[in-house]
Amino acid sequence: MEKSTYYVVINLQSGSGNGANVWKIIEKALLEKKKNYQLFISEYAGHTISLVNQLAKDIHTTQQKDALILIIGGDGTLHEAVRGLGEEYKKTPLGYIPAGSGNDFARGVGISRKPLVALNQILKAKSASAFDIIEFQEKEQPVGYFVNNVGVGFDALVVKLTNNSSAKATLNKYNLGSLAYVASLVKAYFNQRSFPIQLTVDGKTTAFKDAFLVTTTNHSYFGGGVNIAPMAVPTDGLIDVIVVSKLPLLKIISLFVMMLLGGRHTRFKSVHHFSGKKIHLETLHAVDGQADGEELGKQLFDLDFNPATRYFWFAN
């Protein structure tokens, strides 16, 4: 059934204010196309979770088959929207228009990063598409979800250093946010020691003494367009894991250049790829972790990953 009522949940702050620009474009198009919409603005970090939860509940209880929750924001906002659906409303489809700075989920599943094209992908859809997301569980903690990746080691340290960089806000103002990111990459390289892990994929355990970057993902991209796992398919129901061992700086740089140029880095001996349905990851030293770009802190990790499915109102 076609959707005619749009409950728009937007993070105007996403992409350093890009959310507001994207909304101007989308609102004009919705008005021109005479679509009904109601706007819900995320006022603080975490607000999208409760907004989406309440909307999904309302749509469900009033059986509004023609209504769609339309998320506008970056990966962090989408992550919150999926948390808002939780287990109870996991079959409720979402529309998604990327407006962040990284937009890795959109890149990974083929949602356009051009707002009007992304809107058309939603408007022409006649049914929902299923995409993989990943459920993860830390010992005795409630289940978490992620739409992109969970990383321990180097990438998590980059996230932490970028978030805490005093220069970030100033550089963002001048659209130079990526400079803060590059500075964090270099700093993280010199601060991240290699660490031992045990990785179990569908019952088979591999031990690494010198892991440097460990990323669990359901599609190819992380860090705003870095093609970390070119073989990952976001609809295959499998989880991909990339483990990179510590390398000299020049090799790490060439590895990242290859990732950016299309993903031939997987030929390196120090890049290991696994794929499966049940993943268990244990770090034997305390390291930094991140899930969808949010810091998980520095700790010993003992994580279980399982594939899950969520539905997006989307036609390619």
Ligand SMILES: Nc1ncnc2c1ncn2[C@@H]1O[C@H](COP(=O)(O)OP(=O)(O)OP(=O)(O)O)[C@@H](O)[C@H]1O
């Ligand atoms: N009104 C708000 N003010 C401040 N922060 C907010 C607000 N609404 C949501 N947030 C938080 O902003 C964070 C960043 O948003 P989001 O990830 O959408 O943008 P981004 O970081 O620019 O994009 P990307 O992750 O794609 O690079 C989210 O984790 C969310 O918790």
